[in-house]
Amino acid sequence: MKILITYALEEERGQIQLPDFIVAYSCTGVGKVSTAINTYEALLKERPDMVMNIGTAGTLHHQVGEIVICSHFFDRDLEKIAHLGVSFKISFSEVLLHAGGLKNLLSTGTVSTGDTFLTDLSESDSHADVFDMEAFAAAQVCQKLDIPFFSVKYVTDVIGQNSIKHWEEKLEDAREGLAEFLNTIRF
Numbered sequence: 001m002k003i004l005i006t007y008a009l010e011e012e013r014g015q016i017q018l019p020d021f022i023v024a025y026s027c028t029g030v031g032k033v034s035t036a037i038n039t040y041e042a043l044l045k046e047r048p049d050m051v052m053n054i055g056t057a058g059t060l061h062h063q064v065g066e067i068v069i070c071s072h073f074f075d076r077d078l079e080k081i082a083h084l085g086v087s088f089k090i091s092f093s094e095v096l097l098h099a100g101g102l103k104n105l106l107s108t109g110t111v112s113t114g115d116t117f118l119t120d121l122s123e124s125d126s127h128a129d130v131f132d133m134e135a136f137a138a139a140q141v142c143q144k145l146d147i148p149f150f151s152v153k154y155v156t157d158v159i160g161q162n163s164i165k166h167w168e169e170k171l172e173d174a175r176e177g178l179a180e181f182l183n184t185i186r187f
Helices: 032-046 078-084 093-098 135-144 163-184
Strands: 002-007 022-027 050-059 067-075 089-091 109-113 130-132 149-158
Touching: 002 032, 022 032, 032 135, 050 135, 050 163, 067 078, 067 135, 067 163, 089 135, 109 135, 109 149, 130 149, 135 149, 149 163
Parallel strands: 002 022, 002 050, 050 149, 067 109, 109 130
Antiparallel strands: 050 130, 067 089, 067 149
């Protein structure tokens, strides 16, 4: 089985060994537009069976250093106009249950994706586990191309508590923590 691992910044990707998979990598860049374009191009080039997004995220409900595995995604920017019939939620829960190689991986977390780095509690929704700027865009591309998708996020900061400074300070920890986690679990 071939898996595409996507990430926004090179600083988020550590030495990942997944011996049961053929692995391809794609640095998507920061933000929804860059992520959508680069994920789409990588999917066409690599033709993976599955996509795993890795990276950093802020939170309101978890501790810095925790890893959250996510299969639910929503776009917090589009949510503001949901009353117009705009789709802003994607779930891969059912798809992942039937995807080969993921039997031991519980992925129930929710990512809230937006165009801004959240630093203020008033700008965030409390129902998401983690907050980022890319996952929904990659999920949307994968949904369109019918490719299973999930995200593994390392919590670098608590929103409203000097988020940008903490994120910068935790990038190296995130890279190492994600690699250690992924290298020790069995899919």
